[in-house]
Amino acid sequence: MSSSSFIxxxxxxxxxxxxxxxxIKVLRDVSLTIxxxxxxxxxxxxxxxxxxxxxxxxxxxxxxxxxxxxxVHFNNIxxxxxxxxxxxxxxxxNLALIPQNSGQSLTPTMRIGRQIAEALRLHSDLSQTAFDDxxxxxxxxxxxxxxxxxxxxxxxxxxxxxxxxxxxxxALAGQPDxxxxxxxxxxxxxxxxxxxxxxxxxxxxxxxxxxxxxxxDLGAISRVCDNVVVMYAGEVVLTGSSRQTLLAPKHxxxxxxLTSIPRLKQKELPVALDGRPPMPGEAITGCxxxxxxxxxxxxxxxTSPPLTRLESAESIRCFHHDKIDQLATSSQKxxxxxxxxxxxxxxxxxxxxxxxxxxxxxxxxxxxxNSPPPPATVDNININIEKGETLxxxxxxxxxxxxxxxxxxxxxxPKNGGIILNQDTKLTAKxxxxxxxxxxxxxxxxxxxxxxxNPRHTVAQILAQPLRLYFQLSGKDLHDRSVKLLEQVRLxxxxxxxxxxxxxxxxxxxxxxxRAFAAEPxxxxxxxxxxxxxxxxxxxxxxxxxVLKKERGTTYIFVSHDLAVVKAISDRVAVLYQGRLCExxxxxxxxxxxxxxxxxxxxxxxxxxxxxxxxxxxADDVVELSPPAKGCPFQRRCPKKLGEICENQTPPAQTSIQxxxxxxxxxxxxxxxxxx
Amino acid sequence: MAQAITHQFEKNxxxxxxxxxxxxxxxxxxxxxxMFHLVLAIISPYIAPYDYKLQNSYLMLSAPDAVxxxxxxxxxxxxxxxxxxxxxxxxxxxxxxxxxxxxWGGFIGILFGLVGGRLDEVLMRVVDAFLSxxxxxxxxxxxxxxxxxxxxxxxTLAFFYGVPxxxxxxxxxxxVIARDFVWSAKARxxxxxxxxxxxxxxxxxxxxxxxxxxxxSWMLLAFSSLSFLGFGVSPPTPDWGLMISDARGxxxxxxxxxxxxxIALSSLIIGINLTADAxxxxxxxxxxxxxxx
Ligand SMILES: Nc1ncnc2c1ncn2[C@@H]1O[C@H](COP(=O)(O)OP(=O)(O)OP(=O)(O)O)[C@@H](O)[C@H]1O
Ligand code: SF4
Ligand code: SF4
Ligand SMILES: [Mg+2]
Numbered sequence: 001m002s003s004s005s006f007i008x009x010x011x012x013x014x015x016x017x018x019x020x021x022x023x024i025k026v027l028r029d030v031s032l033t034i035x036x037x038x039x040x041x042x043x044x045x046x047x048x049x050x051x052x053x054x055x056x057x058x059x060x061x062x063x064x065x066x067x068x069x070x071x072v073h074f075n076n077i078x079x080x081x082x083x084x085x086x087x088x089x090x091x092x093x094n095l096a097l098i099p100q101n102s103g104q105s106l107t108p109t110m111r112i113g114r115q116i117a118e119a120l121r122l123h124s125d126l127s128q129t130a131f132d133d134x135x136x137x138x139x140x141x142x143x144x145x146x147x148x149x150x151x152x153x154x155x156x157x158x159x160x161x162x163x164x165x166x167x168x169x170x171a172l173a174g175q176p177d178x179x180x181x182x183x184x185x186x187x188x189x190x191x192x193x194x195x196x197x198x199x200x201x202x203x204x205x206x207x208x209x210x211x212x213x214x215x216x217d218l219g220a221i222s223r224v225c226d227n228v229v230v231m232y233a234g235e236v237v238l239t240g241s242s243r244q245t246l247l248a249p250k251h252x253x254x255x256x257x258l259t260s261i262p263r264l265k266q267k268e269l270p271v272a273l274d275g276r277p278p279m280p281g282e283a284i285t286g287c288x289x290x291x292x293x294x295x296x297x298x299x300x301x302x303t304s305p306p307l308t309r310l311e312s313a314e315s316i317r318c319f320h321h322d323k324i325d326q327l328a329t330s331s332q333k334x335x336x337x338x339x340x341x342x343x344x345x346x347x348x349x350x351x352x353x354x355x356x357x358x359x360x361x362x363x364x365x366x367x368x369x370n371s372p373p374p375p376a377t378v379d380n381i382n383i384n385i386e387k388g389e390t391l392x393x394x395x396x397x398x399x400x401x402x403x404x405x406x407x408x409x410x411x412x413x414p415k416n417g418g419i420i421l422n423q424d425t426k427l428t429a430k431x432x433x434x435x436x437x438x439x440x441x442x443x444x445x446x447x448x449x450x451x452x453x454n455p456r457h458t459v460a461q462i463l464a465q466p467l468r469l470y471f472q473l474s475g476k477d478l479h480d481r482s483v484k485l486l487e488q489v490r491l492x493x494x495x496x497x498x499x500x501x502x503x504x505x506x507x508x509x510x511x512x513x514x515r516a517f518a519a520e521p522x523x524x525x526x527x528x529x530x531x532x533x534x535x536x537x538x539x540x541x542x543x544x545x546x547v548l549k550k551e552r553g554t555t556y557i558f559v560s561h562d563l564a565v566v567k568a569i570s571d572r573v574a575v576l577y578q579g580r581l582c583e584x585x586x587x588x589x590x591x592x593x594x595x596x597x598x599x600x601x602x603x604x605x606x607x608x609x610x611x612x613x614x615x616x617x618x619a620d621d622v623v624e625l626s627p628p629a630k631g632c633p634f635q636r637r638c639p640k641k642l643g644e645i646c647e648n649q650t651p652p653a654q655t656s657i658q659x660x661x662x663x664x665x666x667x668x669x670x671x672x673x674x675x676x
Numbered sequence: 677m678a679q680a681i682t683h684q685f686e687k688n689x690x691x692x693x694x695x696x697x698x699x700x701x702x703x704x705x706x707x708x709x710x711m712f713h714l715v716l717a718i719i720s721p722y723i724a725p726y727d728y729k730l731q732n733s734y735l736m737l738s739a740p741d742a743v744x745x746x747x748x749x750x751x752x753x754x755x756x757x758x759x760x761x762x763x764x765x766x767x768x769x770x771x772x773x774x775x776x777x778x779x780w781g782g783f784i785g786i787l788f789g790l791v792g793g794r795l796d797e798v799l800m801r802v803v804d805a806f807l808s809x810x811x812x813x814x815x816x817x818x819x820x821x822x823x824x825x826x827x828x829x830x831x832t833l834a835f836f837y838g839v840p841x842x843x844x845x846x847x848x849x850x851x852v853i854a855r856d857f858v859w860s861a862k863a864r865x866x867x868x869x870x871x872x873x874x875x876x877x878x879x880x881x882x883x884x885x886x887x888x889x890x891x892x893s894w895m896l897l898a899f900s901s902l903s904f905l906g907f908g909v910s911p912p913t914p915d916w917g918l919m920i921s922d923a924r925g926x927x928x929x930x931x932x933x934x935x936x937x938x939i940a941l942s943s944l945i946i947g948i949n950l951t952a953d954a955x956x957x958x959x960x961x962x963x964x965x966x967x968x969x
Contacts, residue, residue, distance in 0.1 A: 409863040431862055439865035452856035455960075456878035465874075466864055501960070519864070 005033035005073075006210045007057055007178060012070030014052055014061060015280075024281035026052050026065060028234045032212075036177070039204050039211035041225035041242065043218060043257070045277055045534045046505060048231040050214045051100075054180045057212060058095050059087045074178065093122075096171035100183040103163030106155040112139075112166055113151025119173040142169045143199060160397065161192030168199070178210040179203075185220055189396040189561060194605040194615045197223045216534055218261060219607030222246050223615070230254045233277045233288040236307060240314035242611045250314060250321040252293045260539035261609060262564040264591065269568050272543045273536035276504055287318070294327055295320045346387045346423075348555045349408070349523055353417035354381040356400070356407050356579070375627045376415055378403050378579035387522075390549065390556040392570030392587065394563055394602070400579035401559040405525045408557070409444045410434055422522075440470045443516040447528035449508035453500040459486070459511050460496040466518040485514040489544060506537035510544065517548060526558045530565060542569055563606055567591055572663070575599050577634050578627035585664030589656065594675035596666045597640045632669070645669050696958035703954025709947025713763055713940075720761045726754035728761055728914045737930040747932040749923060758914035759936035763944065765909045766916065769826055770895045773833040777895070778888040781838030785845025786880060789853065790872070796846070803842055811836060811898065816907065824907045833898065837891050841884070848883040852876050882959045889952035893945045900941055916941045 009032040015025040027049045034040050042050050055061065056072055059079035072079040074095055079087070091097065099105070106115060116135050139147035142165040155163055164184065171179065181200070185193040201224050204211045213225055221228060221242065228245040230238040230253065238251040249255045256273035263270075275292040278284055287305050290296040299319055307317045356378040378400040385391050393401045406412045408419055410431035419427045421438060428434055443466075446452035453462055463482040467473045473481055483493045489510040500508055509529060516524055526545070530538040546569065548554060560566050566573055567587050574584040575596060583596035590599065604616035618639040627633050631647040638646065646669055654672050656664035666672060697703040726744075732752035740747040746755035788796045814836060822828045852858065853876065861871050902908040903917030911918065916937035923933025 406859075411859060411863055431865060434865065436865055439863070442863075444860065444863050446856040446860060448856065452860050454857040454875055454879070456882075457874075465861070465866070469864060469866060515860075 006036045006075060007032070007034040007212065008071075008073040009033070009053070009057060010071045010073075012053075012056060012072060013068040014049075014056055014065055015068050016064045016066070018281065022281065023068065025068065026234055026280045027056070029070070030231075030234075030236055031070075032057075032229060032236070034178070034210045034212060036210050037204075037208040038227065039213060039225045041221035041228045042212060042214045042231065043216060043221055043228060044231035045257075045536060046216065047277060047279070049234045050216075050231055051182050053231070054097070054182055054212055054214045057180055058091050058097060060091070093174040094176055095178045095180070096174060096176035097180045098167055098171045098182065098184050100186060102167035102171075102184070103155075103160060103165075106163060106166060108155055110154075111151065112153050112155065112158070115155075115166070116151075116170055116173060119170040122174070138169045138172055139166075141172060141203070142166070143195075144169070159192075160188055161196065164188060164192075164196055165199070168196075168203075172203070176209065177207075178212075180212045180214075182214045183216070184213075186215070186217065190563070190602060190605040190607075191396065191617070191619065193220065194223075194607060194617055197607070198617065200224055217607070218246060218258065218535070218609035222609045222611045223607055230257070233284070234280060235288060235317065236315070237289070237317040238314065240312070240316075244312065244314055246609050246611060250310075250324050251316055251318050252295050252320075252324065252327055253289050255324060255327055256292070257536060258609060260536045262539070262542070262562070262568040263608065264564050264567060264603070264606060266568070267588075269542050269546055270539045272540035274540065276506070295323055347384045347420075348387045348389075348422060349385040349557075350420035350423070351381050351383045351385075351404075351408075351417070352420060354404070354407065354414055354419070355379045355416035356403055356412060357415045358403075375629050376579065377627075378407075379627070381417070381579075381581060383574060383581075383584065385523075385555060385557065387555055388549070388553045389572060390558055390570045392566035392573040393557065393559045393576060394561065394566050394573060395576035396561060396602075398578070399576040401561075401576060402527050403579070404576075405444065405527050405557065405559055408523075408525060409442060410439070436470065440466075440519045441522045442525065443519050443521040443523070444525040444527065445509075445512050445516050445529045448532045449505065449512045450500070450532070452512050453508055455500055457499075458496065459498050459500075459503075462500075462511060462515055463496075463518055466515060470519050481518070485518050486511075488517065488548065489514045504537075505533050506540060509533060509537075509541055513541070513544065513548070517552075517554075520552075521554065523555045523557070526556055528560055529558075531560065531562065538565070545569065563591075563602055575602070580627065580633040581667060582634065583664075583666045585656065586662065589658075589664040594656070594666060594672045596668055596675065597638050597670070598634045600675075601637075601639065632667075640670060642669050693955075693958045697951070697954050700954045700957060702950040703958065706947045706950025706952075706954060709943055710951055713944045713947065714767065716760060717764045717767045720764065724757040724760045726757040728753060728758045729912045730754070737926055737933070739930070740932050746936045747930065749919070749933050750926060750930075753912075755919075755933055755936050758919060759916070759940055762914040762916040762919055762937055763940060765826075765913055766896055766899045766903075769829050769833065770892060770899055773830045773837065774888060774892040774895055776830070776834035777836075777838035777891055778841055778884055779838075780834070781841025782845040782880070782884045784838075785842040785847075786849045786872075786876070788842065789846040789849025792850075800843075800846065803839060806839055807843075812901070815898070815902065819902070819907045824902075824910070829899070829902070829908070833895055837895050837898075841887055841891065844887045845880060845884060848880045849876065852879045882961055886952055886956045886959065886961065889948060889955060893948040893952070896941070896945055896948070 009030065012027055012030045013025055014027040015023050018024050030053060032040070032053065042053065044050050052062070052065065056067065057074070059072060059082060061067065067080055074090065077090070113135055116138060117131065120131065120134060135151060136147045139150060144150055144162060144165050155166070158166065184200070185196050188196065197220055203209065204224070213221060215221055225242050228240060228242050229236055230245065230251065232253050238245060238249065238254050245254060246258065249258055259271045260273050261270060273292060278288055284304070286301040286303055287293070287296065290300045293300065305317050305319050307315050309315045355376045357376040381404065383391070393404065395401055403412065407414050410427065410429065413429035421427055421441065425438060427438060431439065460482060463485055464478055467478055467481055482496060486493065486495055491507065491510055503511065530541050533541060542565065545556065549556065558566065558569055570587045572585065573587045573590040575582045575590065575598060577598050582598045583590055591603070595603070601619045604618055607615055619637045628635055631649060632638070632651045635641060635646045649669070651667045651669050654666050654668065656672065666675065668675065698707060730753060732748070734752065736748065736752045737750055738744065738748045744754050744756065746759060749755055749758070788799055815832060818832045819828065858871060858875050861875050899908055900917030903915045904921040906921070908917055909915040919937040920934055923930070927934060
């Protein structure tokens with residue numbers, strides 16, 4: 001068979017046989033074509049089959065899965081008819097995959113140069129000297145600085161973004177004609193992500209590669225992809241150009257996905273897409289999206305809609321795509337208002353001159369090496385958090401956000417300074433020394449619920465822990481209270497006997513939230529609580545946090561690297577770089593000029609799901625390992641750096657004079673009126 | 677109420693894991709093999725057709741026939757009867773020594789993992805150095821010094837096979853205590869004991885159970901090797917390792933003396949390995965699943 005497309009998948013179904021001998025389909029009749037020089041974005045919630053499809057494009061199926069029907073051709077080779085060795089030749093050669101977290105999966109004990117050499121050796125037969133040159137050439141292609149020095153480093157000596165670049169370099173070693181990327185920038189900082197995406201864009205263009213880009217991040221997709229394929233419950237529900245699908249999505253699901261993304265321009269919380277997609281194998285009558293669709297009618301619930309091609313060259317699986325405009329207006333009405341804050345003026349938590357350091361070099365080593373101690377990881381943090389307020393903390397990885405939260409929770413002892421609770425209680429540093437009462441008042445929610453819920457405990461056991469510890473509940477009281485807590489996070493009683501592995505990502509995070517609120521805390525520390533979740537689930541979790549705050553007047557400290565999320569939920573935002581405060585103020589003020597140069601860089605790198613906006617990359621994405629000993633923390637990367645003054649003198653705290661921007665402080669040597 | 681839920685859940689889990697285990701082909705086959713051997717070890721004295729000690733010089737090295745299904749050995753003893761009973765000693769010794777090894781190795785490993793820091797690293801170096809010596813050498817030193825009775829073999833095997841368990845338990849402990857649910861419990865202010873008991877142990881025990889099954893099969897091999905070398909059970913007690921050793925000299929003209937014990941020993945070891953494999957998957961701690969490419 002000869003087909004015109006470079007990657008050509010037709011009517012592919014992938015599934016497995018369950019224990020009860022039923023065939024469960026993970027992908028259902030999926031078709032996808034990619035030409036040379038074309039990049040296609042594949043989006044959908046977790047579990048929608050994105051990764052399965054990307055792997056199938058290279059003839060690979062995860063253990064247990066197999067192709068049930070359909071065809072997969074790459075460069076006119078039937079990928080389903082090849083044996084293991086033949087596939088292995090193509091994979092990593094003409095067709096390369098960059099899996100999720102591939103930067104972290106580099107072999108830790110092998111130098112960078114050798115890892116790339118191994119990848120090269122598989123797919124080429126160069127002489128030794130040509131070989132070395134080629135390694136350096138590949139490394140410079142992915143714009144890594146000083147490749148000749150880099151080849152002798154170990155992976156842990158590189159930053160996350162650099163590791164990811166090395167992984168991309170390894171994939172490029174075989175001179176591929178097609179790249180499959182599975183969430184290649186998830187988990188990276190905004191600035192790093194923006195740089196990697198630019199790199200991928202240029203690579204694809206220069207080499208005329210076919211690219212399949214799997215991501216739940218529509219901002220990233222809009223930056224690198226010409227066309228978009230939206231998947232739902234193992235089916236393709238919408239395909240079209242990036243502009244069509246991202247600016248005016250005609251499918252209700254795609255519409256919902258887009259409205260659930262927090263945007264910088266928007267003041268309210270995003271609208272959550274309620275419900276969850278059907279699991280593979282769940283009986284579906286009619287449209288798979290019907291349960292969550294505001295346009296669903298009887299026809300939708302009984303007949304499954306076909307994928308139809310529109311005149312605009314989009315394909316869509318929906319009966320009512322012409323009514324999509326109704327959806328746009330009707331959902332605007334239910335927009336969540338951010339909980340209004342009662343201005344009590346009462347400080348709940350005061351951070352006074354907080355300094356935290358991890359480096360604990362012994363007296364002797366310090367004496368012998370005669371070098372000054374390294375600068376503290378976090379230094380000079382003075383923030384008063386008012387009762388009922390949500391304070392957002394933003395900054396790149398390594399900026400000390402989690403460190404500050406852990407210190408407030410008592411898990412790390414500060415080097416200097418104090419934490420004052422309710423204006424009078426000075427919290428002793430360590431958890432062990434704090435009275436139970438104070439421990440109860442401060443609760444923490446972690447980034448990844450897979451990690452923060454014990455996999456061996458049921459939801460009942462998880463909720464029982466704080467209830468027993470703080471309130472000595474047992475028996476019926478314990479049960480009733482647990483049920484009530486679940487209700488508050490919109491989960492039913494039957495969840496009590498579930499294990500975390502039997503919950504979806506969003507449900508897990510709800511349980512983690514319920515556990516925190518079980519303590520009836522005054523302050524809840526949220527560490528990247530939505531970054532492990534799908535956008536639609538993220539919107540629902542943000543909404544839940546907002547409602548709980550409205551009901552109880554809880555104070556939040558909300559840490560995130562996602563500036564739009566922080567903007568959506570926070571009253572006040574603090575921007576951190578290398579553990580030092582750059583800017584703090586009411587969230588509207590921080591997201592408006594005047595900007596601290598670092599805030600400016602961060603905001604410039606934010607990717608909006610809009611093909612018409614491009615990020616502005618003004619600073620390098622180098623990761624610094626320790627803060628400078630003196631001067632401005634941002635001096636090494638600052639695009640607006642004035643000169644020596646930034647290196648030698650601590651920047652002054654400049655307070656905004658505008659009445660509406662009360663409490664807006666920028667730490668920079670540049671006068672406020674020039675910071676636009 | 678919650679107590680009841682907890683309890684019921686634990687029972688359910690054991691049941692769920694068992695169901696999952698036998699629903700996998702490897703688990704079903706493996707567990708049947710192991711059960712078969714265990715049952716046989718218990719009832720073999722009653723069903724063995726001949727006395728295992730009975731020597732008959734007329735039958736010396738005679739070929740299998742309708743009366744002596746697996747023929748006779750060099751002393752004219754019935755090989756079939758001896759094969760039936762040849763696993764008893766091995767199963768008894770390793771059946772006691774394996775749990776002992778897992779318990780002491782697990783305890784020390786968890787302790788190292790909890791202590792952490794410099795001390796833990798130094799101690800692990802010692803463990804590594806110890807592990808790098810060939811096991812047979814270490815064992816023979818003990819056996820030559822103290823003799824080779826069951827009373828020596830059980831503690832010796834338990835000791836040597838507990839050392840690698842330390843590594844596993846320590847690694848599992850390190851993994852678990854770095855996870856956020858442990859931090860979360862710490863931040864709430866739970867006591868150290870409660871954190872170890874509730875958060876750590878359930879997760880580490882899973883890994884130890886699988887490790888225990890693996891150790892068991894290694895230990896059986898070691899026991900048989902010792903018997904083969906003449907340091908295990910003493911004649912005339914039937915034992916597969918010893919039988920193989922005895923019959924090996926006559927392999928070229930009387931191979932039946934070896935076939936029985938070899939099949940018996942290997943089927944038991946394969947059975948244990950299959951079970952361990954399926955158990956790891958049923959518990960969800962299967963590490964064999966690798967990323968593609
Ligand atoms: N246990 C540790 N020992 C030594 N240094 C550490 C440790 N944990 C964190 N650090 C360092 O402290 C700094 C702040 O780390 P922290 O985890 O607070 O950053 P973060 O802003 O939360 O980043 P991310 O977004 O990646 O979670 C970083 O330079 C990091 O390398
Ligand atoms: S077919 Fe009906 S239920 Fe499905 S997406 Fe379209 S309107 Fe919604
Ligand atoms: S003080 Fe200097 S280096 Fe720091 S942000 Fe301002 S201009 Fe840049
Ligand atoms: Mg963090």
